[in-house]
Amino acid sequence: MTATAAATSLASGEPPINFAAHQLRAGNLAGARDDFEQMLAMLLAAVYPGARAITANPGDWGIDILLGELSGLVVIWQSKYFFPVVTRSHQGQIRESFDSAVAAAQRNGYRLAQWVLCVPSSMDAPTAQWWDNWRARRQRETGVQIELWHENVLRNLLIKPDCADVRRHFYDPYAAPRPVPVQTPRVPLHDLAPAEDDALDQALFVRQLREAGHVEVGAAKREYFNADLLAREILDKRIPAELDALEDADGVVHGIWEADFNRHAAKFPDDGLLPGLHASVMREIRESSAFPDALRAGPVHKCGLMHRVVEQRRAGWVTHWRELV
Numbered sequence: 001m002t003a004t005a006a007a008t009s010l011a012s013g014e015p016p017i018n019f020a021a022h023q024l025r026a027g028n029l030a031g032a033r034d035d036f037e038q039m040l041a042m043l044l045a046a047v048y049p050g051a052r053a054i055t056a057n058p059g060d061w062g063i064d065i066l067l068g069e070l071s072g073l074v075v076i077w078q079s080k081y082f083f084p085v086v087t088r089s090h091q092g093q094i095r096e097s098f099d100s101a102v103a104a105a106q107r108n109g110y111r112l113a114q115w116v117l118c119v120p121s122s123m124d125a126p127t128a129q130w131w132d133n134w135r136a137r138r139q140r141e142t143g144v145q146i147e148l149w150h151e152n153v154l155r156n157l158l159i160k161p162d163c164a165d166v167r168r169h170f171y172d173p174y175a176a177p178r179p180v181p182v183q184t185p186r187v188p189l190h191d192l193a194p195a196e197d198d199a200l201d202q203a204l205f206v207r208q209l210r211e212a213g214h215v216e217v218g219a220a221k222r223e224y225f226n227a228d229l230l231a232r233e234i235l236d237k238r239i240p241a242e243l244d245a246l247e248d249a250d251g252v253v254h255g256i257w258e259a260d261f262n263r264h265a266a267k268f269p270d271d272g273l274l275p276g277l278h279a280s281v282m283r284e285i286r287e288s289s290a291f292p293d294a295l296r297a298g299p300v301h302k303c304g305l306m307h308r309v310v311e312q313r314r315a316g317w318v319t320h321w322r323e324l325v
Contacts, residue, residue: 017155017171019083019120037079039170040118041065043154044077046163061108062101075114076101086123091130102142114145122150186298192225200224204325205310211324212317213273220307227304230297245294252291253306256284257315265319272319281306
């Protein structure tokens with residue numbers, strides 16, 4: 001790919017078209033030739049409705065893609081996957097392909113008006129000079145118009161709106177840039193003052209945790225404290241979207257707790273402590289994607305909403321949690 005083509009493609013917001021993609025897709029050079037020819041057939045059908053590929057069986061009459069009727073006047077595109085550059089070594093194949101197309105037209109009774117060589121690269125200087133001389137001479141001798149569709153011609157066609165599906169299929173997928181979603185800022189976290197920490201020692205959610213055998217409850221207190229601040233702010237402002245989000249989040253944490261509680265109660269029917277219940281519930285809450293964005297809550301707030309449900313006497317961490325209430 002030329003630097004100019006790459007810069008133009010990047011400036012348009014689309015990834016550059018790299019014709020090496022045919023080798024990557026096919027896994028070998030022979031497959032790349034077929035893949036490139038298939039791309040040309042689809043590209044030409046998009047640009048010239050009616051253009052069609054011709055299958056070699058056993059010979060292709062020197063035709064890869066055809067426009068027109070084989071009973072009259074035709075245009076032929078010849079696909080040659082010469083990559084990464086067209087050099088002197090390819091001149092023989094070019095001459096042979098053109099001669100084959102001219103001979104087939106004479107032999108089968110149709111007229112060749114134009115022959116187009118399609119390559120996914122550019123010619124080096126000696127080959128370009130040879131091409132110009134050969135093209136002028138053979139046009140005079142045969143009356144057939146000869147053209148070269150090199151890499152830049154193909155790219156200019158592939159970026160046309162009518163050819164967008166061809167580009168997406170054969171090259172790096174591209175799409176209109178999606179707007180970057182605006183991340184709603186989370187509500188900031190607050191630390192507990194010593195007095196607030198002491199006051200929460202008598203809270204129901206702390207007593208439920210201690211009944212379940214929890215020794216350390218400092219993190220739980222901070223979670224509850226921040227969730228309660230968030231909930232009070234939402235209830236005070238009474239913004240409908242935030243009120244709905246708070247109600248949804250409450251249902252999410254309560255539902256997670258209920259499902260895990262029932263599972264642990266069935267697993268430990270004779271053990272009132274339900275080991276692992278609290279850890280399981282909090283892990284699911286942290287990993288859940290069901291919380292609405294409007295809540296602006298982070299993991300600490302979300303876990304704190306669960307403690308808030310316990311504080312409201314709607315859940316607990318042991319089988320006899322209602323007795324503690």
